[in-house]
Amino acid sequence: MGTLENKIALITGAASGMGKAMALGYAKEGAHVVIADLNVDGAKTVVEEITAAGGSASAKALNVSNPDESKAVVEEVVKEYGTLDILVNNAGIGLIKSVEETTPAEWDRIFAVNVKGLFFLTQAACVPMRAQRSGKIINMASIAGRRGEALVSAYCASKATVISITQSVAMDMAPYGVNVNAMAPGIVDTPYWKEVDKQFGDITGKAEGETFKDAAAGIPLGRTSVPEDIVPMAIFLAGPGSNYITAQTYNVEGGMVMS
Template structure:
């Protein structure tokens, strides 16, 4: 058990990769707070954590609200005793041609994927700085490694996550807090179902076709499932990564290699 006695917050933990990582952390001994817009789905994940013998807390939460981030951290420390791990995962996508992307759409992507992620990390690092230990894992994407014609706002937001990860890592290194990022590829989650629908509408394809087209070009021969990111997420939360900070790791079947 690599995370025995640790307390984690997983934002967007009610679905997809957040849920898989929350369950993976519980398997390694951690208690986990599931913070998500969707309270019912968050509670269902907490029920799964508790069935594994862990403590859990489902919090209805909007990452775009900096005060909600502070309140979430305070409640976690109050009810579970401390905060050791943040899996900073809540995120949304947008498939739009460059010339049709509106200011509101741009702002919404950045409010969730960048501003929310930053202020969540800022809130979480307060107890971590005080206890002089902690691990923050930010969720980027292969979209942060390269541009895509129909994905400009999302790509920019996920590239910014890589930059924020490096700055936070430098700011928090003197306090014994490690900050790293994961960059998943094409993962079969509700997020990609929505992305697939948006691609299909723009490209005149049937729903499901964009997903299959992308899958055909993945060197390891398949798309990803949420569980593919769990071993790396556990490594970055556990003692094996104590000398690792400021890094972004791809988990994407060989699509990008940079």
């Protein structure tokens, strides 16, 4: 029997990268996984992959930056499956731009997804979790939220806010038995990083793939990561092992930062 047997998990941004890896991992542990993504075709493909491997999953179209859509998806999940046990706020977008060149529209776009999207989906998920007096909420932060970085200011600010929201929601929900924690990955080989690498290259002149390759030099464990590297922590935070843990952010990044 898996650690997440019969649990209902909603993962945003699970059509790709780390969200997809977590969806596959949760399904293997016995959860029914709802793959919610802007890219609904991609979400359906992940559902097919999970089903073919003997797991259970379904797809939902969701733009997390729209709080009404988030509320509707949570209500649908509760109606269809009777509960929502696990929410992983994973959907996120990046931006590589100097402070001077970042526009108000770019700032709003990053915050609409990474912060407002995460906050209001969490708000919606708190309703059934508070009523059932149990639940696990896992937020995708980043080491970018642990310290500032050149050319990454808006994204860093959004991820520092994710760490802060994690702490506040954890305090609000502690009396109801809901655990709220976050993960802070480092440099993960996903489509997101391919875009980041390109945006860095446009500014620094580095060739495609070079920024990503160079990043490995600053990682004590000697390599960049793959989406599967964060899955064990994601399973732990969703399962019973984390019952006495809340308001924490765990770095899963090969030792790059120590706070």
